[in-house]
Amino acid sequence: MSQDFLDLDALLSDEEKLLRQTVRQFTEERILPEVAEWWEQGTFPHEIARDMGKLGLLGMHLEGYGCAGTSATAYGLACLELEAGDSGTRSFVSVQGSLAMFPIWKFGSEEQKQDWLPRMAAGEVIGCFGLTEPDSGSDPSSMRTTARRDGSDWILDGTKMWITNGNVADLAIIWARTEGGIRGFIVPTDSPGFTANEIHHKASLRASITSELVLEGVRVPDEFALPGVSSMRGPLSCLSEARFGILFGVMGAARACYEASLTYAKEREQFGAPIASFQLTQQKLVDMMVIVNRGTLLAMHLGRMKDDGRLSPEQVSFGKLDNVRNALEVARSARSVLGANGITLEYPVIRHMTNLETVYTYEGTNEIHTLILGQAITGIPAFKPPST
Amino acid sequence: MRIVVCAKQIPDPATPYKLEADTHWLVRPAEQVLDDTDRYGVEMGLQLAQNSDGGVTIVSMGPAGSMQGLRQALAMGAEKAVIIDDPTLRGSDALATARVLAAAIAREGFDLVIAGTESTDGYSGVVPQMVAEILDVPALTYATEVKAAEGKITIHRQTSTGYEVVEGSLPALVTVTAGVVEPRYPTFKGIMEAKKKPVDNLALADLSVEATTDQKVTSISDAPARSGGAKIEDDGAAHEKIIELLAQKKVI
Ligand SMILES: Cc1cc2nc3c(=O)[nH]c(=O)nc-3n(C[C@H](O)[C@H](O)[C@H](O)COP(=O)(O)OP(=O)(O)OC[C@H]3O[C@@H](n4cnc5c(N)ncnc54)[C@H](O)[C@@H]3O)c2cc1C
Numbered sequence: 152m153s154q155d156f157l158d159l160d161a162l163l164s165d166e167e168k169l170l171r172q173t174v175r176q177f178t179e180e181r182i183l184p185e186v187a188e189w190w191e192q193g194t195f196p197h198e199i200a201r202d203m204g205k206l207g208l209l210g211m212h213l214e215g216y217g218c219a220g221t222s223a224t225a226y227g228l229a230c231l232e233l234e235a236g237d238s239g240t241r242s243f244v245s246v247q248g249s250l251a252m253f254p255i256w257k258f259g260s261e262e263q264k265q266d267w268l269p270r271m272a273a274g275e276v277i278g279c280f281g282l283t284e285p286d287s288g289s290d291p292s293s294m295r296t297t298a299r300r301d302g303s304d305w306i307l308d309g310t311k312m313w314i315t316n317g318n319v320a321d322l323a324i325i326w327a328r329t330e331g332g333i334r335g336f337i338v339p340t341d342s343p344g345f346t347a348n349e350i351h352h353k354a355s356l357r358a359s360i361t362s363e364l365v366l367e368g369v370r371v372p373d374e375f376a377l378p379g380v381s382s383m384r385g386p387l388s389c390l391s392e393a394r395f396g397i398l399f400g401v402m403g404a405a406r407a408c409y410e411a412s413l414t415y416a417k418e419r420e421q422f423g424a425p426i427a428s429f430q431l432t433q434q435k436l437v438d439m440m441v442i443v444n445r446g447t448l449l450a451m452h453l454g455r456m457k458d459d460g461r462l463s464p465e466q467v468s469f470g471k472l473d474n475v476r477n478a479l480e481v482a483r484s485a486r487s488v489l490g491a492n493g494i495t496l497e498y499p500v501i502r503h504m505t506n507l508e509t510v511y512t513y514e515g516t517n518e519i520h521t522l523i524l525g526q527a528i529t530g531i532p533a534f535k536p537p538s539t
Numbered sequence: 540m541r542i543v544v545c546a547k548q549i550p551d552p553a554t555p556y557k558l559e560a561d562t563h564w565l566v567r568p569a570e571q572v573l574d575d576t577d578r579y580g581v582e583m584g585l586q587l588a589q590n591s592d593g594g595v596t597i598v599s600m601g602p603a604g605s606m607q608g609l610r611q612a613l614a615m616g617a618e619k620a621v622i623i624d625d626p627t628l629r630g631s632d633a634l635a636t637a638r639v640l641a642a643a644i645a646r647e648g649f650d651l652v653i654a655g656t657e658s659t660d661g662y663s664g665v666v667p668q669m670v671a672e673i674l675d676v677p678a679l680t681y682a683t684e685v686k687a688a689e690g691k692i693t694i695h696r697q698t699s700t701g702y703e704v705v706e707g708s709l710p711a712l713v714t715v716t717a718g719v720v721e722p723r724y725p726t727f728k729g730i731m732e733a734k735k736k737p738v739d740n741l742a743l744a745d746l747s748v749e750a751t752t753d754q755k756v757t758s759i760s761d762a763p764a765r766s767g768g769a770k771i772e773d774d775g776a777a778h779e780k781i782i783e784l785l786a787q788k789k790v791i
Contacts, residue, residue, distance in 0.1 A: 165605055169614060170730050172572070172607075177724055207727030219727035 157444045162451050163228075170225050174232040177206060182236035187496040189358040193351070195239055197277060197319040197360070200247070204274025208233075208244055210252040216268035218252075224454030227399030231450070235403035238506035239359030241396070246315045247271065249393035251278025254324050254335050257388065258379030263337065267322070279320035281311035281364050282386045289519050290534075291326075292383050296366065298327040298336060298376075305329075305376060307336060307369040313513070317347045317362025324377075324389075325366065332381035336371055344369040356509040391464045394514050395457060398470030399450040401478035401510055402443060404503040408485035409439040411500050415489050426488070435488055439481045446474045465527040472520035479507045540591040540687065540709075543644050544584040544617065545654040545667065546577040546599050548608030552659060563756040564630050565660055567601070573608035576655035578615075578722035583715050584653050585616045585723075587687055593650075594618040598643050600628065600636055603740055613733035614725030620736070621647065625743040632754035637669030642748040643741065645674060651692065652712040656681060671712035679707050680714045 160168065181202065189195055203209055207219035212226035226248075234241035252271050255263055270276040287293045296309025307327055317323070323338045323345075338345060344367040353361060377385070413436055416427035426432050453470050456462040482504035486493040494501050511517055519534075526532045548571035550556060557566040573581075584595040597612045597620040609620045621643050628639065644652055652674070657664035671678035682694035683702060690709050695702040697716055725733070743750065769784075771777050785791045 165607060165610065166730055166734060168570075169607060169610055169725065169733075170727060172611075173614075173724050173727075173730065205726065206724050211727055219731070221727055221731065225727075 155444075156440055157448060159444065159447055159451060163224075167222070167225050167228060170221065171228040171232055173206065174208070174229045175235075177202075178232050178236040178240070182233070182240050183499075186237045186240070186358055187499070187502065190237065190239070190502050191357070191496060193353065193357045195243060195319075195358050195360055197243070197316070200243070200274035200277055202274070203244065204272060207272075208248075209274055210248040210256070210268065210272050213248070213252060213256045213268075213272075216256070216264050217270075217272040218256075218268065219272075222454075223395065223457035224451065226396060227450055227454045230396040230400035231403035231406075231447070233403065234400035235407045237358050237502065238400070238404055238510055239356050241400045241403070242315055242356065242359050245393045245396045245400070246280055247274075247278055249396055250280035250389050251320075251322070251324050253392050254280075254377060254385065254389050255337065258335060258377040258385060259337075260374070260378050262374065263377070267337065276321045277316055277319055279314050279316040279323050279362075279364075280386075280389065281314050281317075281323050281325045282390075283311060283313050285310055285312045285363075289516055291386060292333070294326065294328060294333070296325065296327040298325075298329045298334060300330075301370070303373050304370050305336065305373065307338065307366045307371065309366050311364040311366075313350070314347075314362050314364050316360055317364050318349045318360050320347075323364060325364075326386045329381070333383050333385060334381050335377040335385050337375045337377070338366070338369060338371055342369045342371065355505040387464070390514055391467050394467045394471045395453070395462070397510060397514055398453065398467065398474045399447075401475050401507065402446045402450055404507060404510075405439070405443050405446065405478040405481040408482045408500050408503050409436070409443050411498055412436065412439065412485035412488040415492070415498075419490075432488060435484045439484055442477045442481050446477055449474065465523060468515065468520040468523040468527075471515060472517060472524065475507065475511050476517055479504070479511055482507050540587060540593040540650045541648055542584045542588050542593060542595045543598050543647055543649045543652045544577070544580045544595055544612070545640055545644075545652065545670070546581060546597050546609070546612050547574045547658050547660075548572065548599060548601055548604065548606075549574045549658065549660040556660070558759065562630060563759050567604070569602075569604040571602075571604050571608050573611040574655065574659050576657070576659055576717055577612070579715050579717055579719050580653045580655050581612045581615050581617060582720045582722040583685055584651075586720060587651065587685065591687070596621065596647050596649075598640060598647065599623070600631070600639050600643075606738065609738065610730075610733045611725055613736045613738075614729040615723055616729060618736065619738070621739040621741060623741045623743065623746065625741075627743055628750065630752060630755070631750065632752045633663040633665050634669055634754075635750040635752045637666050637673060638748050638750045639743070639746065640666070641670045641673035642746040644670065646746065650709050651687060652676070652710075654712065654714050656714045656716055667712060667714045674710075674712065677707040677711045678714070679705050679711060682713050682715045683719055685713055685715065685719065 210218040211221050212223050214220045230241050282291050298305045298307045325336045325338045346365045348363045350361045419426050485500045486504050551572050588595050595617040597617050600623045603622050603624040654667035668678045679694045681697045683697045684695040686693045692711050693706045696705045771780050
């Protein structure tokens, strides 16, 4: 493979390679033939969740409850192959596994796990993750959604914004302010008072459903509150899981852009020669190749650390920050190599390029990860203006 | 029903193939994949085995390498694999290959042998029929549909105009076309369990069989470059001309 310049495959076990090959095949056969059309229509056929479930993709690195229980590295590799198809497909799997199943698996009661996880792993029940609000994005601790006791029930009120899978989900993990701190709730989306409004006119991540969730006096029994956590540690640990998948995933998108532009550059002729024979084009291709290999190497290194149980959230930020911004750079450069063809959906590049603008922003913006790393190396938090 | 599926590990078709200069043998990397056409055989075997309370054994000849291709078949659900990997078998022709496969299949015992119609890297397209002959069982070939029950096997044999319904008695051998069934993806659980499944790695001496090769490839040449082709300018009636052309070529 032209893109495996550093022979990174040698770092993988046979099992990991077979798993990756399976996801690659799934992506080539089930996603790639249709994804440009989904993207143009602004849809994602969520029925595909059941096929993903059969494969074992959903919650794949969780143990028990119908989950496959793979290594974290294997989860990362699956994200990479899925995102080589489309960031929307990878987002679907990230949200289901890392943002909806993970909090139940990590903070849920035994009953909640038994009740929900097997059906979610099978793709029969789809989840979403409601943290962001209209006035609370990078600073989620400023959230306004509340949950208050009413007898043995909880009553939830508030609005969540930019929620992936919101309109297709059967349950929402809603993070809300309570008297006892920030808590997570499993909210069935057919609960009275719960509405999901799809967000239209997106120019990025179009093959993915994004929604606003409105909760007006939604009543859930106490058994639907996650007992294991009552602080921002809850949602943040979910984000750390999902970011780990992203730092692999974006290298899949970058690889797809690099490959498309390499093929194109060798075939497209101008001034009597393939454009790949111009030094300026070679510079672009080499920069892309170097980024894809380096970013994948970084991802595998972080994957091994996670498998060893010694990966810190700051190290995840390192990977999310650097791999996403570099993937975006690859996509933009690849777009330029394709010239006018680079702006059509006949080629995957512009789709990846605009998708990556979302990935740059969600799961902690580029700036927020910079500040996390800034604090890590200086010891000084710089999230708030110095005067406040 | 005991089912044996013949399956081959081949170099990844996505990478360019290399031939050795003097022998014209294919250079086989340590890492080979399951021949895509064999995914259909494996799936067919798994479905028939499931309906009849049996298991699927994979039989393969060639360098074992990392066994990635065989693991894929095991991850799909086969119970066991047998690979005959012997340096003296390098460059085997179709008949030698068939003798070795037949000996290994007989050693396992079977009610039904399933194979693809031809391998993607070799393309002789005659090995399965030779295996059937050596095992002295009927060969039902080019199946687009397979049913097996109560000692009988019934297939649809693909022809250029339709299909024939062909019946035989078990034990038998059948070759299946791509598309006979929709092959499943190996599940992640299957992939992790495949590691623990038994693989018999045999040398030629483990099978009492003679397998000398009489055929050899004397020379190879590239396929002729595609010539110009015909261009049809669209003056509004191009579709009619294209239809006419396809009809002439008996494509439609
Ligand atoms: C397609 C899509 C899907 C999403 N899916 C989900 C989901 O499923 N669940 C969910 O909860 N959320 C989801 N999000 C929301 C996403 O996580 C937020 O958009 C993100 O956290 C940023 O919040 P914001 O958009 O409000 O931007 P803001 O927080 O308003 O940021 C605007 C700009 O200001 C910068 N900024 C903010 N604070 C600082 C600071 N202290 N220093 C320097 N710069 C700063 C930011 O980096 C950014 O550049 C999704 C978003 C998108 C676009």
